[in-house]
Amino acid sequence: GAVVSQHPSRVICKSGTSVKIECRSLDFQATTMFWYRQFPKKSLMLMATSNEGSKATYEQGVEKDKFLINHASLTLSTLTVTSAHPEDSSFYICSASPNSGGPGGELFFGEGSRLTVL
Amino acid sequence: KQEVTQIPAALSVPEGENLVLNCSFTDSAIYNLQWFRQDPGKGLTSLLLIQSSQREQTSGRLNASLDKSSGRSTLYIAASQPGDSATYLCAVPPQGGSEKLVFGKGTKLTVNP
Numbered sequence: 001g002a003v004v005s006q007h008p009s010r011v012i013c014k015s016g017t018s019v020k021i022e023c024r025s026l027d028f029q030a031t032t033m034f035w036y037r038q039f040p041k042k043s044l045m046l047m048a049t050s051n052e053g054s055k056a057t058y059e060q061g062v063e064k065d066k067f068l069i070n071h072a073s074l075t076l077s078t079l080t081v082t083s084a085h086p087e088d089s090s091f092y093i094c095s096a097s098p099n100s101g102g103p104g105g106e107l108f109f110g111e112g113s114r115l116t117v118l
Numbered sequence: 119k120q121e122v123t124q125i126p127a128a129l130s131v132p133e134g135e136n137l138v139l140n141c142s143f144t145d146s147a148i149y150n151l152q153w154f155r156q157d158p159g160k161g162l163t164s165l166l167l168i169q170s171s172q173r174e175q176t177s178g179r180l181n182a183s184l185d186k187s188s189g190r191s192t193l194y195i196a197a198s199q200p201g202d203s204a205t206y207l208c209a210v211p212p213q214g215g216s217e218k219l220v221f222g223k224g225t226k227l228t229v230n231p
Contacts (some may be wrong), residue, residue, distance in 0.1 A: 043220075043222060048218075
């Protein structure tokens with residue numbers, strides 16, 4: 001299957017700082033990538049849809065100024081958690097599909113990034 | 119609004135046993151259903167993708183079935199092994215269809231040697 005890579009896998013930061021997480025599609029181009037957040041013992045929750053060359057689409061309740069998404073190329077999307085606070089501590093996972101642009105495609109996920117805000 | 123439920127939440131079986139994981143969804147107008155595996159602290163690994171026109175998909179010891187009309191899918195694991203221990207998630211597109219997915223909370227499987 002297709003490979004999606006995330007970096008870093010773990011990050012610890014102080015409250016008030018900003019953290020950037022990268023998501024790369026290694027062997028395919030993705031015009032659309034998705035960012036999810038996972039709380040312990042909870043479902044993955046979609047945060048936003050990252051669109052190459054345009055603004056991201058955020059799900060209801062997700063602060064776009066807190067979670068900045070940039071999709072500058074067909075293989076890279078970044079999620080920046082700005083002015084992070086302890087409640088932002090979570091597991092963030094990105095996904096992408098080689099069939100960008102339409103439903104029905106198989107989604108592939110990155111390894112996830114564990115953010116801990118002290 | 120599409121909702122996905124997985125039963126049971128946790129399952130513990132002895133090695134070698136065959137088992138079934140269940141997934142149900144509220145909106146049957148789906149394009150596909152995908153089963154994933156997640157190991158602790160890791161991302162998701164795609165196991166099987168069933169398109170809406172298909173009834174089942176098989177990969178090795180895994181078999182997934184789909185009954186759209188009843189809003190159900192099952193993941194059958196044959197001859198379970200300790201390495202199968204993980205959380206299994208099913209996911210479907212939300213109402214209206216798109217690439218993004220709505221996930222169940224998963225079934226945590228433990229296969230005991």
